[in-house]
Amino acid sequence: MKIVFAGTPEFALSPLQAIHGTYRSGLVAVVTQPDKPQGRKGIPTPSPVKEEARSLGLPVLQFPRIRDSVAELTELKADLMVTCAYGQILTQEVLDAFPMGVWNIHASLLPAYRGAAPIARALIDGCRETGVTVMRTERGLDTGDMLLFERTPIYDSDTCGTLGERLSRLGAELIVKALGMIGRGELPLRQQGEGFVCKKVERTEVDFSKPSREVSCLIRGLSPAPFAYAKMGGQTLNFWYAEEIPCEEDVPAGTVVAASPKEGLVVKCGTGAVLIGELQPAGGRRMSARDFLNGRKIARGARFDQPVL
Numbered sequence: 001m002k003i004v005f006a007g008t009p010e011f012a013l014s015p016l017q018a019i020h021g022t023y024r025s026g027l028v029a030v031v032t033q034p035d036k037p038q039g040r041k042g043i044p045t046p047s048p049v050k051e052e053a054r055s056l057g058l059p060v061l062q063f064p065r066i067r068d069s070v071a072e073l074t075e076l077k078a079d080l081m082v083t084c085a086y087g088q089i090l091t092q093e094v095l096d097a098f099p100m101g102v103w104n105i106h107a108s109l110l111p112a113y114r115g116a117a118p119i120a121r122a123l124i125d126g127c128r129e130t131g132v133t134v135m136r137t138e139r140g141l142d143t144g145d146m147l148l149f150e151r152t153p154i155y156d157s158d159t160c161g162t163l164g165e166r167l168s169r170l171g172a173e174l175i176v177k178a179l180g181m182i183g184r185g186e187l188p189l190r191q192q193g194e195g196f197v198c199k200k201v202e203r204t205e206v207d208f209s210k211p212s213r214e215v216s217c218l219i220r221g222l223s224p225a226p227f228a229y230a231k232m233g234g235q236t237l238n239f240w241y242a243e244e245i246p247c248e249e250d251v252p253a254g255t256v257v258a259a260s261p262k263e264g265l266v267v268k269c270g271t272g273a274v275l276i277g278e279l280q281p282a283g284g285r286r287m288s289a290r291d292f293l294n295g296r297k298i299a300r301g302a303r304f305d306q307p308v309l
Contacts, residue, residue, distance in 0.1 A: 001183050004073070004081040004098070006031035006066075008047045011119075011168045012084040015105055016049060018172035019082065020056050023179065027058060028076055033087050034062045067091040073098075080182065082175060083137065092139055100182060102137040105171040107164070109149055110135060111195020114142035119167060120160045121198040123221035126213060129153050130163070132171045134178040136189065141197060145189035147181065148174050156216075159223040159241060206230045208254035208304060212244035212272030219274070227280075230254075231305040232298070240278035240286060247273035252303065259298040265289040267304065 003026050005016055020027055030053035035044040046054075053060045063069040070093045073081075080100040083090070085107075095102050108118035110133040122130045131151040138144040150170055154163060181187065203226040206215060219228045219242040227238040249257050251268050258266035265276040276289040 001026050002078040003027050004029050004078045006086040007049045007084040008033045008087045009085050010048045011164055012049050013052050014168040014172035015084045015175050018176050022176050028078055029059045029061055031061045070097055104135050104137045105175055106133045106142055107167045111192040113198045114195055115197035116200040119164050120201045120221045124217050126217045127154055132167055132174055134174050145191055148178050159220045161224045204228050209270045212269040212274050215269050215274050216242045216244040236282040238280040242274040242276050245273050245275050254304040256302045259300055261290045261293050
């Protein structure tokens with residue numbers, strides 16, 4: 001069985017490594033997005049998948065538009081393609097280039113959270129569980145028949161980063177199992193029911209008038225990127241982690257109710273409060289809130305600016 005793998009970000013690394021470890025002789029090529037400019041100098045930078053494929057000695061293909069490269073895909077004479085957060089829409093001509101189909105590793109329990117940013121959205125929405133689905137790709141957006149899925153809880157300590165790492169490992173386990181089933185012709189496919197598509201996430205200013213769980217979920221869902229942030233005295237703080245805690249103080253939302261290396265940085269919300277665990281001043285480095293408070297004086301009673309509406 002000859003396999004092509006298509007993926008781009010770090011989330012796709014564990015599945016790529018798992019396929020390489022199990023089907024090394026059958027993995028004929030890796031497809032990933034073109035190098036993108038990074039940093040102030042705009043230096044072209046390879047994707048994590050490209051770097052990993054090179055380290056594994058695998059051929060790498062980078063198509064500005066994969067729909068325009070059907071002939072090159074066909075020349076590989078692969079039986080199937082596995083996609084994992086590749087980042088381009090596949091046309092029917094691309095799908096038809098693989099006799100045994102194109103199979104996608106999607107980081108949600110389909111049909112919920114189709115489309116972009118399923119991990120972040122599940123966290124932001126306060127979901128208590130999520131999972132990974134292996135599905136056969138069709139022209140619709142993540143609407144194809146499902147082959148396998150696996151659930152995992154979402155913990156209150158999870159960020160998009162930690163949950164993504166866990167789902168990536170889960171996806172690696174599922175795709176190896178799925179490829180074995182496909183190779184044996186075991187395809188107990190299930191149609192999806194009604195679902196919904198989630199939108200990409202953007203950097204978001206925190207509205208502390210929301211309940212503390214909603215604020216905590218937003219901060220954790222946007223960490224480690226693109227961040228939830230707030231401003232105080234003209235300084236922007238990007239938040240890496242926050243947890244909800246009870247708070248009965250009768251003060252306006254956004255008020256600092258504790259600010260010391262011992263107590264940490266606690267901010268009142270519409271109901272309850274959040275304890276900021278880690279943050280990063282704009283232009284600065286990531287640090288614990290307690291380390292941040294060691295070098296800066298934030299008085300109890302200070303307020304974060306109101307979000308820009």
